[in-house]
Amino acid sequence: MNPDQVASALDGATAYVSTGLGSGVGWGDYSDWGVTAVYGEDSGLVAVAIDAMDGPLVRLRGVELIARVPSEVRADIHALALREGASVRVNWSGDPEVAAWGVSMGAAPELGLSPEGYTQRRDTMITYALLVGPELAEDPYTSEPVIRWSDVREKAPNPGAWPVKAEQDRPHWDWTPLEGIGPLWFGMNPEQVAAALNEVPAARHGRYPFGQPWEGFGTWMLHDDRFDTVGVTAHYSCGFGTPPTLGAVTVHGRTGPQVAFDGIRLIGMTVSTIDAALERLAENEEMGLVVGCGGDFGPDGLNMYVRATRAGDNVVSEARFCQEKWEDHG
Incomplete structure (x- = not known):
């Protein structure tokens, strides 16, 4: 799909933040949908990021991926991978990634509303997902053009554990x-x-x-x-x-x-x-x-x-x- 086809599929959505849309490699943030679309050399869609707070609820063969407790999603993904014979690895953020499915999970701090109606931070994380095509599945976050949208190379990689000092x-x-x-x-x-x-x-x-x-x-x-x-x-x-x-x-x-x-x-x-x-x-x-x-x-x-x-x-x-x-x- 090209950017016009993506916008049409999203009921005419506008990418409020974007780089290079329609000119080859680029990406567009469709904030009304909680979706970011990443495009390759021919302006074809190669990856979709689903936001933790505002994105649609995405289901993978019965497993809900978005806006859930990260450890629960991890357990469900490992169980599904075991049944299907797929390999699960840990990505840069310490979350599960499955090349066979083109899925790389992540987590973001959850936000809520105060009694007065103001946005406030909560003490929990909820999941988001990066979904890619087969050409990027082996290493989604360090592959072009995803790396132009979200460059994680300078972030400290996490092995999947978050110990807190007493x-x-x-x-x-x-x-x-x-x-x-x-x-x-x-x-x-x-x-x-x-x-x-x-x-x-x-x-x-x-x-x-x-x-x-x-x-x-x-x-x-x-x-x-x-x-x-x-x-x-x-x-x-x-x-x-x-x-x-x-x-x-x-x-x-x-x-x-x-x-x-x-x-x-x-x-x-x-x-x-x-x-x-x-x-x-x-x-x-x-x-x-x-x-x-x-x-x-x-x-x-x-x-x-x-x-x-x-x-x-x-x-x-x-x-x-x-x-x-x-x-x-x-």
Whole structure:
């Protein structure tokens, strides 16, 4: 199917976010349907992603795939594969993938409505699916053109387990808003960050300049370092001709140190509990409340956002602490 045929099949749906539709390789997000269509070289449909919250309910030979508890879907897929003699493997996100069926599962945090009708985060994960044709089935997420829609190569692969460090095993870090967190101070260079944590980064992410007139060609620019033992990611401010300096720190929810704000433990907790505590502070006019681009709550003026990370079928809280001029984009 080409993009026009897909739109017709979806009752004339419009792709509100799209890249390259009708010009060859591209993709379109049909948000009214909760579906993303990915197209190959000839603008032919090669993959469909079904959203966890808004997508249609998809059934595979009696197994419901969408908006369910991930472990329950995993068990059902393994049982079906056993009956049919199909092989199940673990994909990049730690979820089941079956090449014979062109199915790669995933999970996203569940959202709900508050009694007042506002969107609120829940403490659970629900499933989504990427469905592909046979030419992409052997490695859906690292194949063209899917990789242009969702590039997961820089994300830490998960083996299918999400252990959460116990509270008593976490060190406690102090936070000085807009200045630093634990032994890290904004403005440090990457060597100082690694020395302060006494750890070599497990992964480094960055890019080369794009060659635009205002940027020019140059050396590779470091964006972030991930430290798995300590349980943090260091994010750097950098630019053409400007060396990287620490601008933000994400404390990982499953493994990072504990950090408190106004008596509220921010790390490794249920997200709904922290959201409710921050809302109470705002209602008591003790502070303002801001919402980040990913729906993350934070105290106004402190450039800190409480985020959610997966812990199997559930989510736990983590937080990003930023310097004053840092613009957080999720």
